[in-house]
Amino acid sequence: AASGIGLATAKLFAENGASLFLVDLDQETLVSEVEKLREQFKTGIAFQVVDVTAEKEVKKSFEYLTKIFGGLDILISNAGNAIRGKIGEVDSATLRKSFELNFFAHQTLASQAVQLFQKQKTGGVLMFNASKAAFNPGKDFGPYALPKAGVIALMKQYAVDYGKDGIRSNAVNADRIRTKLFTKEVLAERSTARGLTPDEYFKSNLLETEVFDTDVAKGFFDTALAEKTTGSVIVVDGGNIAASPR
Numbered sequence: 001a002a003s004g005i006g007l008a009t010a011k012l013f014a015e016n017g018a019s020l021f022l023v024d025l026d027q028e029t030l031v032s033e034v035e036k037l038r039e040q041f042k043t044g045i046a047f048q049v050v051d052v053t054a055e056k057e058v059k060k061s062f063e064y065l066t067k068i069f070g071g072l073d074i075l076i077s078n079a080g081n082a083i084r085g086k087i088g089e090v091d092s093a094t095l096r097k098s099f100e101l102n103f104f105a106h107q108t109l110a111s112q113a114v115q116l117f118q119k120q121k122t123g124g125v126l127m128f129n130a131s132k133a134a135f136n137p138g139k140d141f142g143p144y145a146l147p148k149a150g151v152i153a154l155m156k157q158y159a160v161d162y163g164k165d166g167i168r169s170n171a172v173n174a175d176r177i178r179t180k181l182f183t184k185e186v187l188a189e190r191s192t193a194r195g196l197t198p199d200e201y202f203k204s205n206l207l208e209t210e211v212f213d214t215d216v217a218k219g220f221f222d223t224a225l226a227e228k229t230t231g232s233v234i235v236v237d238g239g240n241i242a243a244s245p246r
């Protein structure tokens with residue numbers, strides 16, 4: 001939650017009075033962003049440096065958040081990274097590394113969250129940050145697209161297995177959001193491949209308008225509050241028919 005979509009989502013929830021427990025791997029940025037959030041909002045904000053791919057760390061952080069806040073209402077499973085490679089040639093270590101972050105970390109977080117929701121007997125909300133890549137994979141982006149497709153299946157499985165316990169599970173699919181995920185190299189490669197400047201690239205959708213991290217945050221916020229919605233993919237990408245769920 002130290003940058004990009006995670007941080008924008010944290011801000012929107014804080015603005016609306018939610019208490020926040022924020023985790024990220026990047027200690028320096030997380031600490032400085034939490035300081036800014038605490039100055040801006042009166043709501044309770046706790047944080048911890050956690051590698052979401054390390055199951056033991058995640059378990060400990062759930063114990064810590066339970067001590068601080070007494071429980072959990074909404075999980076936003078957001079961390080991810082765009083790992084590239086041509087699928088027939090990529091080494092298995094790269095592919096597995098991507099699955100650890102872009103799939104298994106979501107499973108670890110969701111599994112901890114549902115166990116807590118069940119202890120609380122409160123129901124709860126699971127939200128996953130998937131990607132348009134789950135439905136519309138980009139060329140040489142298999143290591144990212146495959147686990148993201150898995151995240152959509154994971155989201156549905158939680159909706160099926162825990163709906164009766166009042167636990168809702170949904171995913172947000174974004175595309176082309178100007179965050180740190182678009183390193184200079186990735187941006188240059190993706191935009192020039194389409195013959196576009198970076199600015200044109202970010203606007204190349206049906207609405208011909210750039211989509212921001214704050215727009216994606218709204219997707220998370222609105223869906224978290226949509227009490228009768230589960231098993232769904234909410235798309236926040238300005239419109240891309242090739243990436244629409246089908």
Ligand SMILES: NC(=O)c1ccc[n+]([C@@H]2O[C@H](COP(=O)([O-])OP(=O)(O)OC[C@H]3O[C@@H](n4cnc5c(N)ncnc54)[C@H](O)[C@@H]3O)[C@@H](O)[C@H]2O)c1
Pocket residue numbers: 001002003004005006023024025026050051052053078079080081082101129130131132173174175176177178179180181182
């Ligand atoms: N930017 C886009 O266009 C886009 C599109 C679709 C989906 N997404 C998804 O949105 C999510 C957020 O990405 P973003 O675009 O905001 O990028 P970002 O790089 O700004 O944010 C990702 C955050 O995740 C953190 N992180 C990475 N590995 C971690 C780990 N092992 N443990 C804990 N934290 C870790 C990073 O430190 C960073 O703060 C990702 O899951 C990404 O796949 C982004």
